[in-house]
Amino acid sequence: MNIHTKAVHVGDRKKLPTAVPSTVPIFTASSFSYDEMADLDKVFGGELDGYCYSRYDTPTTHALEEQVNALEDGAGALATSSGMSALQVALQVALTDRRRSVLAASAIYGATMRLLNSLLEPMGVDINYVDICDEEAVAAALAEHKPGCVLMESLSNPLLRVGPIDRIAAMARESGAVLIVDSTFATPLLMQPLALGAGLVVHSLTKFLAGHGDVLGGIVVSNEEHLPVLRAIGKTSGPGLGPFEAYLSMRGVKTFPLRMERQCANACKVAQWLASHPAVERVYYPADPKHDDAATITRLLAGKPHGAMVSFDLKDATRDSVFAFMDRLKLIVRATTLGDVHTLALYPAMSSHRDLAPKQRHRLGIGDGLIRLSIGIEAPEDIIGDLEQAL
Ligand SMILES: Cc1ncc(COP(=O)(O)O)c(C=O)c1O
Incomplete structure (x- = not known):
């Protein structure tokens, strides 16, 4: 064989011996070959499990999808x-096959609002917002706007509001809408929105699931009904x-x-400590018995942990005094993300x-003194010690 031919073929496309790697390797191949064309044809046609082109699926990505799908008990x-x-x-x-109208929770991540208002609305999608924790307001908005989709977060960013997902899901279904829950903050350890009636669950993998601040990713987990369309869009x-x-x-x-x-x-522990600090006006944490959504939290999070996000208002704060406080932090990392180990x-x-x-x-309750913490795995006394010296 010519050197040019050897360079591109030798060593590639080897079948592994009978041993199975104990973790899933990184498969970078953009396409997959079969000994016989008939098998490739069956893979294309969905009659045989396998891979043919990495836009459709890769073995590594598929393994991750199976893993997270199992945590959410999805289809x-x-x-x-x-x-x-x-x-x-x-x-x-x-x-895809519903009214081009989204009813979204008003307590929602800023970029999600931007996605709705700046990308979807100009394409003709009707966008409306509602206080998702107010069931009467949701019922009225469903009747008025007849959305094809309701969108909410299981724990809202950054005020940690908790809407009655099960009841919203039932109301949405009755009016012909699909409920999508962004469960990035709650994670499947706290809640499984599909079991509560949602049609689709979304996570930023970047956050708690991947957890180490070294990867950007997301995932949509679906119930049976929406899986064919999800797969078609993916492919x-x-x-x-x-x-x-x-x-x-x-x-x-x-x-x-x-x-x-x-x-x-x-x-x-951090939330309890902050609540007793004289420089802190108010703490937002779902385990607080005085939380605005305490009844829903008791119902949906019974026996579960209450999340790793804590927000708080600094007393009499201005942007400058918040910046000064944050600049004094020595251990806690000032960064635009959440869910990392630190x-x-x-x-x-x-x-x-x-x-x-x-x-x-301000109308949404996000004041100039509001600070959001994502708590890591450090020793709690070190996290509290850092807050104490900075407050
Ligand atoms: C609740 C929530 N959903 C979605 C996202 C977007 O995730 P990503 O940055 O991976 O696109 C974020 C990011 O902070 C978030 O907080």
Whole structure:
């Protein structure tokens, strides 16, 4: 064989000996070959399980999808390149054969609002918002707008509101809408929205599931009804997660329940400590018996941890005094993300909800003194010690 031929063929396309690798390798191949054309034909036609082209699926990404789908008890999943792309795909799935109208919770991540207002609305999708914790308001909005889809977060960003997902799901179904739940903050350790009646669950894998701050990804988990459309969108437009990111995510998910249990226990301690600090005006944490949604929380999170996110208002704060406090943090990382193994602090008015006009932000309860913490796996006394020296 000529050197040019050897260079491209030798060593490739080897069948593994009978041994099975104990973890899923990173399959980077963009296509897959079969000994016989008839087998490739069957894979294309869905009669034989297998892979043919990586826009459709890769073995590494598929393994991650199976893993997260199992945690959510779903019918199937599609891993995507970011949490936002997962939301976009989920919305497309929901609206494919329904009225082009979305009823979204007003307490929602800023970029999700941007996705709705700046990308979907100009394409003719009707967008309306409602207080998702007010069942009467939701019923009225469903009757008025007749949306094809209702969108909410299981624990809202950043005020940790908890809507009655099961009741919203029932109301949505009755009016012909699909409920999509972004469960990035709650994670499957706290809640499984499909079991509560949602049609689609979305996660930013970037956060608690992957958990180490080293990968961007998202995933849509579907019930039986929406799976064919989800798969068709995945195959046709190719929003899928690449194998490197899928590998990292899968590796992270293996320790997710362990990390999350520790993070939630730490968050509980931090929330209690903050509540007794004289410089703190108000703490937002779902285990607080005085939480605005305490009745729903008791019902939906009975016996479960209450999450690893804690938000709080600094007393008499201005943007400058919040910046000064955050600059004094030595251990807690100032960064625009959440769910990592280390504790993170974020100023929603400057980052996650930056695009909202100050009036709208204040109307949503996101004041100039609001700080959001994502609690990590450190020793709780070290997290509290850092907050104490900075407050
Ligand atoms: C609740 C929620 N959903 C979705 C996203 C988007 O995730 P990603 O940054 O992976 O696109 C975020 C990001 O912070 C988020 O907080």
